[in-house]
Amino acid sequence: MKTSCLLVGFDGLRPDLVGPELTPNLCRLKAEGLTFANHVSVYPSETRVVFASLVTGATADRHGIIGNRYVDRSIQPPRYVDTADAALLEQIDLTSGGRLMTATSLGEALKTAGRSLAVLASNSRGATRCLNHKARSLGQICLSGHFDDMATPKDVVADILKSVGPLPPAVEPGTPDLEAQTLLTTAFLDHVWPRHRPDVTLLWYSEPDLSSHFSGIGAPETRRAVAHTDAEFGRILDWWLVEGRGSGVQLFAASDHGHITAHKRVSVADAMRSAGFKTSSAPGSDIDAVIVPGHVGAIYLTSPTEGNLAKAAAALMDTEWCGPIFTRGRNDVDGVVPGTLAQGLVMAEHGRSPDLYFCFRSDDRVDHYGLTGGTYFDNDRRSGLGLHGGLHPKELASLAVAAGSHFKGGAKSDLPSGVPDIAPTMLHLLGTPSPTTITGRVLTEALETTHDSQIAQTKVEQFQAESAGFVQTLERTRYGGATYLRGAWRGADSSASQD
């Protein structure tokens, strides 16, 4: 029987929100398949970075989407790249000779093997494009839940939309995005599967991420979004139990990152200005530090001399709100600036990386809805709302469940696993060669053919850096040749392991 893979994504769903009342259908899937109980995201834990990791099976240092936004210093003058802009992504891919991502994607690997990929996603244009940035040139199916202009191939999608369309407009912030999830589910069940039978389908729901950002992680609106996407997933599961499973479909449910709750607003620009830097959120003349907006601290210096780097890092270390800081590696562990850790430790050192990556200081406080994980923040929204991008264990913790003829049923694995493991596992199941740029591993422990005696030990690693009273700690796990981030925090306590 021919094997194919269907991955249903729940953007930003914290695994601790999965339970019988809120997500009965995900619980049904867990009973059928194997749950990866220690599944983690990558750094930065931002959607477009993680999507690139999902489809390349690699961390950011390999694929090069090193932030939702970054400064491209490979051209003069440097330009600001917002990866939400799908047209810009396609233009960069074209003008760079196909090097928007510097690792091979699922779309490319499957095309080379004569196999097909379909993407159905209700995210932003840019995020949808990150799931298959070459969909247009490779002639693979891409259906956005909101944007007609994302459709590829045009005739295929026009045919689908004749019966399930028109596409609902993107929702206003604070309104759960429900209609698009229903439309994409119907499009898969009624058209994409029966007519095209893709070898791999990525069906990605934009919720509960949107509602978590604009209403709060445990807010009624967000719970409504979770319940709705779970109900839509229930339609997929019903189909799978009757038809899909018997047709060789391996069903995955996953999320890309978690969320923690913003509690106190701060200003990165103020701290940098008081250290003497002229700052902006984009490159320009008379600017000597670009502070990339968002929850991933990223600073690009116009003149990144050792002295300027040390001055910028000291300005951050002096604040109450700065968490772990990463600079280019002086060696495998230490950053070039004393007290910082090497970007390579979090698998984020790439030619496009900022001079300083930092996390806003996070903690284990419990929010208004009883959910653990708090953080300082710097944006124009209010406290109490969800954020992600950093290295708090609740930002990194992600959902992953797999079911089908190849997987152990009703089981749970406590071994570490991560987003980059999904693509190599799918390619393994399809019998398709994996690209050499992959950093993830095949999740063999989940496979029916693997005995418990074949499962090896995990190795936990801890790294610390200190300078002038500023201490930071990073914890990782290694298993099967892959490296996983467990968490990083300011201070020396092992807070990541107190879960």
Ligand SMILES: [Zn+2]
């Ligand atoms: Zn996301």
